[in-house]
Amino acid sequence: MATEILTLNNVSRTYGKEATQVHALTDVSLSINKGEFVSIVGPSGCGKSTLLNIMGALDQPTRGEVRFDGNSLGEMSRGELTDLRLQKFGFVFQAFNLLPVLTAAENVQFVLQLLGFSRPERQTETKEVLDALGLADVADRPATELSGGQQQRVAIARALVGEPALLFADEPSANLDSTSTRELCELIRQINTERGITIVTATHDPLVKGYTNRSIHLEDGRVVEDKSIP
Amino acid sequence: MKQTVTSRVSLIYTLSVRNLWRQRRRNTILLVSVISAITGVVVLNSLVRGMQLQMVDQVVYNLNGHITLHAPDYRSDPAITRGFLEDSDEFAHKLESVNLAGWATRIKVPAVVMSERETRGVQIIGIDPSQEHISIVSDLRIEGSFLTDSTDNRIVLGRALLTQLRTKIGHRIVVVMQDSNNKSIEVGFQIAGVYDSNSEGMEKHVIFAGKHALQQFLKSESITELSLRFNTRLIPPGILESISQSFPNLEAVDWKNIDPILAFMYESVNAMVYVWLAIVFTALVFGLMNTFITAVLERTHEIGLCKSMGMKSSLVLYQVTTESLIIMFLGLIGGLLLSWGVLQLIGDGIDLSAFAAGVEMLNLAPKIRPAVVWQDVSIVVIATIFLALTASLYPAIRAVRLDPLVALRD
Numbered sequence: 001m002a003t004e005i006l007t008l009n010n011v012s013r014t015y016g017k018e019a020t021q022v023h024a025l026t027d028v029s030l031s032i033n034k035g036e037f038v039s040i041v042g043p044s045g046c047g048k049s050t051l052l053n054i055m056g057a058l059d060q061p062t063r064g065e066v067r068f069d070g071n072s073l074g075e076m077s078r079g080e081l082t083d084l085r086l087q088k089f090g091f092v093f094q095a096f097n098l099l100p101v102l103t104a105a106e107n108v109q110f111v112l113q114l115l116g117f118s119r120p121e122r123q124t125e126t127k128e129v130l131d132a133l134g135l136a137d138v139a140d141r142p143a144t145e146l147s148g149g150q151q152q153r154v155a156i157a158r159a160l161v162g163e164p165a166l167l168f169a170d171e172p173s174a175n176l177d178s179t180s181t182r183e184l185c186e187l188i189r190q191i192n193t194e195r196g197i198t199i200v201t202a203t204h205d206p207l208v209k210g211y212t213n214r215s216i217h218l219e220d221g222r223v224v225e226d227k228s229i230p
Numbered sequence: 231m232k233q234t235v236t237s238r239v240s241l242i243y244t245l246s247v248r249n250l251w252r253q254r255r256r257n258t259i260l261l262v263s264v265i266s267a268i269t270g271v272v273v274l275n276s277l278v279r280g281m282q283l284q285m286v287d288q289v290v291y292n293l294n295g296h297i298t299l300h301a302p303d304y305r306s307d308p309a310i311t312r313g314f315l316e317d318s319d320e321f322a323h324k325l326e327s328v329n330l331a332g333w334a335t336r337i338k339v340p341a342v343v344m345s346e347r348e349t350r351g352v353q354i355i356g357i358d359p360s361q362e363h364i365s366i367v368s369d370l371r372i373e374g375s376f377l378t379d380s381t382d383n384r385i386v387l388g389r390a391l392l393t394q395l396r397t398k399i400g401h402r403i404v405v406v407m408q409d410s411n412n413k414s415i416e417v418g419f420q421i422a423g424v425y426d427s428n429s430e431g432m433e434k435h436v437i438f439a440g441k442h443a444l445q446q447f448l449k450s451e452s453i454t455e456l457s458l459r460f461n462t463r464l465i466p467p468g469i470l471e472s473i474s475q476s477f478p479n480l481e482a483v484d485w486k487n488i489d490p491i492l493a494f495m496y497e498s499v500n501a502m503v504y505v506w507l508a509i510v511f512t513a514l515v516f517g518l519m520n521t522f523i524t525a526v527l528e529r530t531h532e533i534g535l536c537k538s539m540g541m542k543s544s545l546v547l548y549q550v551t552t553e554s555l556i557i558m559f560l561g562l563i564g565g566l567l568l569s570w571g572v573l574q575l576i577g578d579g580i581d582l583s584a585f586a587a588g589v590e591m592l593n594l595a596p597k598i599r600p601a602v603v604w605q606d607v608s609i610v611v612i613a614t615i616f617l618a619l620t621a622s623l624y625p626a627i628r629a630v631r632l633d634p635l636v637a638l639r640d
Binding site: 053058059078079082083085086087089091093097099100101102106110111112113114115116117118119122158 | 234235236237238240241244245248249251252531532535536537538539540541542543545634635638
């Protein structure tokens, strides 16, 4: 039987005040099971990123409840949410978002340093993940000198190195060409199958959607379709 | 736990150094301004302290000593009748535990000096030349000859007084004083020599005679003061009280009581040093704050990214503060080294002889030599650290308050 890792009950998110209020999400209820590779799809402005941010404890719903491993995120303090993001979640952003002052390896080590790993542990873990993602050659290069594809792979390495329970990827292929996108998707699926990490990605790219095993379709902030992909 | 702290400190340090290096032109300008401010404060304070201590030196050196002991009522009526008996063995015994450069016993009484042509009011000082290595007497430039010993019954005048009296070395003058019976006496002295000093006031109003010779004329075995000079430039703490206890029948006064105007100036300089420090550092704090606010605004996105990945607010605060501390630490080291260099260059003193009148009025030596007061340097060090923390606090709080989601959209 599938184990629920993340549950959303009647989650709504509105922005702005009465006259100019925007309903980004309306009564969204869904569950993500351990080991799933889920895509959230839909047209621009349908609420994909908002949903992903709420799932990833970066944003709070205006109404409704989000539970991770049975614990309500709404009852957690800001510090507890920060710890949750650090220890349980990994993030891959649309714009790569590497720290420009660090090298590729240092960007990966960043999470391990926050987690308090010793230097030898950090070096071992970083080398392992960079090797696995084919980034050994660029480990010592500044983040700003990497290609788009390399930067996105470093961002994935950074998200993975802390061994999160859940990995969120927001439009991970948005700045990549089709070849790089295909390589990225293969990589993410490999992570999902080999490491058992649950992955939720917001995307409007059918190519990315094709690699996932479940698709949640949003329109105007509502779930209009939630189906498994064989 | 220790490993976690070490790991995070290492991260904060790396990020801070790299961020500073990223904006190296701006931060170099900031660093130069910090170095300039610290150098300015340290060098100027050293010069002011040098002037301040030289004023004290002058007062102490000008026949006052650091501490002077009198009979209790002498200061209100400086006459030989308000003297006390000299007991050198007792004085030596009581002062043996005190770190003194030396002590001297003197007679100081008012007198009127007359030549064939002029009359002037003066202070006649009976001295033992062998004890006066602690005072200006040993450094006076003498024309003619100085007193040979305390029994020498000749007199030495200042050049300005000699000119006023329109007399010459070798001539005789008459000195009118009150003896121990409160009777006016007139004593004829031969002028042994004439002295030149940096103070025209002293030349006009101070004349020297042998202490024992003067006692004979005044029909007294008393002295009017015991003057003490320490090996240090200032009086060691608590020593005035200790000496007062050792000489219960005498009144011990320090140089501040002897010259209250100078004491006021001395305290004013103390205040001025700290006001100057406060002004410079307040100006600097706004410059620093402005730079760090800009740095935080430029990195809003990165700070949001760090927070979204689980960097705690406290670490964000430490990161901004560490950048400020690094700049200020480098500025402090640079400022202190540059100050040391500048003080080496002007260590021989700045010649103020072009302003002789003002210099004399302020009781200054003609050359101002900087004096490094370590307490002032410590205050600069502490103020720099405090400044670094203060200047970074507001930018750091702004960084802490950034909503990671909003910052990521930036």
